[in-house]
Amino acid sequence: MNYVLGIDIGGTKVAIGLVGEDGVLYHQAKIPTDVKANPEDVIHQLFGGIDTLIEQSGVQFEKIHGIGIGAPGPLDSKKGLITCPPNLPKWHDVNIVHLFKEKYKLPVRLENDCNAATLAEKWIGAAQPNEDFMYLTISTGIGSGIYSDGRLISGKSGNAGDVGHMMIDPSYGTCTCGQKGCWEWIASGTGIARQGSELLGRPVTAEEVFTLYNQGDLSVKEMIEPIFTIIGAGCTNLINAFDPEKIVIGGGVSKVGDPLFKVVQSYVQKYALSPSGRETQIVSSGLDHNAGTIGAAALLFQIEHAIDNTCSR
Numbered sequence: 001m002n003y004v005l006g007i008d009i010g011g012t013k014v015a016i017g018l019v020g021e022d023g024v025l026y027h028q029a030k031i032p033t034d035v036k037a038n039p040e041d042v043i044h045q046l047f048g049g050i051d052t053l054i055e056q057s058g059v060q061f062e063k064i065h066g067i068g069i070g071a072p073g074p075l076d077s078k079k080g081l082i083t084c085p086p087n088l089p090k091w092h093d094v095n096i097v098h099l100f101k102e103k104y105k106l107p108v109r110l111e112n113d114c115n116a117a118t119l120a121e122k123w124i125g126a127a128q129p130n131e132d133f134m135y136l137t138i139s140t141g142i143g144s145g146i147y148s149d150g151r152l153i154s155g156k157s158g159n160a161g162d163v164g165h166m167m168i169d170p171s172y173g174t175c176t177c178g179q180k181g182c183w184e185w186i187a188s189g190t191g192i193a194r195q196g197s198e199l200l201g202r203p204v205t206a207e208e209v210f211t212l213y214n215q216g217d218l219s220v221k222e223m224i225e226p227i228f229t230i231i232g233a234g235c236t237n238l239i240n241a242f243d244p245e246k247i248v249i250g251g252g253v254s255k256v257g258d259p260l261f262k263v264v265q266s267y268v269q270k271y272a273l274s275p276s277g278r279e280t281q282i283v284s285s286g287l288d289h290n291a292g293t294i295g296a297a298a299l300l301f302q303i304e305h306a307i308d309n310t311c312s313r
């Protein structure tokens, strides 16, 4: 069996794992991220964690064919740089690909974490049969991955698919990015928690808002249902722009399940412009919390043909 080392860099931890060519995560570890530490120190700590993982796994180093890294954007996947992610404030223009290549002498690819998760959906998730689909994650923010004509659309610097800052309704107020009415300002978990807190007059999480919603709280229902419609409107924008066969939705907010998916599906059926667009399937992600690590490994494994990325050359 051949393996790829998948690395999923997050704001609070880095998940590392040895993923087999069958898409199974065989060995994994989680390393806490100190956002205040220098990135070079964090990376050296990572090297230590990786060496220990490989040693304890019993996998021979020769069986590891490469390293895939998923990281929060903005980044520059073509240059191998983590540019300036908001949840890793000290990471400015860190050439993570170069550092990993120097240390392990293996091919290394970097993509934003959402694009990596998109490849995991194609590899082992809900989009295996599809050559045209979108992955949408609705959690702290909203992000997407665009898989079109059989390949991941990465953009000039690897930041394509940042649809959370697509303007949807300026009446909802000013987003953290400065623009009014961004999709994620309204419909992300953070946005739902903010509006729920304003409604209830106390700080609540999105999860608590959904608990009240499931209990039939009328005022919460009046707040949430327009947000489901707004998720449907955003999906319709994506369908009109990219003509996918399917939109796979993951992330914490998608866990509310049927009530959301029914509203989105019926909005799309009504308002997508083309007859084929109106038939776009809206489905939930088939992957669990390991999707980030598996997606990072997918950057190397089965998608060689599907991505044009100069990092490994």
Ligand SMILES: [Zn+2]
Residues within 6 Å of the ligand: 164, 165, 175, 176, 177, 178, 179, 182, 185
């Ligand atoms: Zn915004």
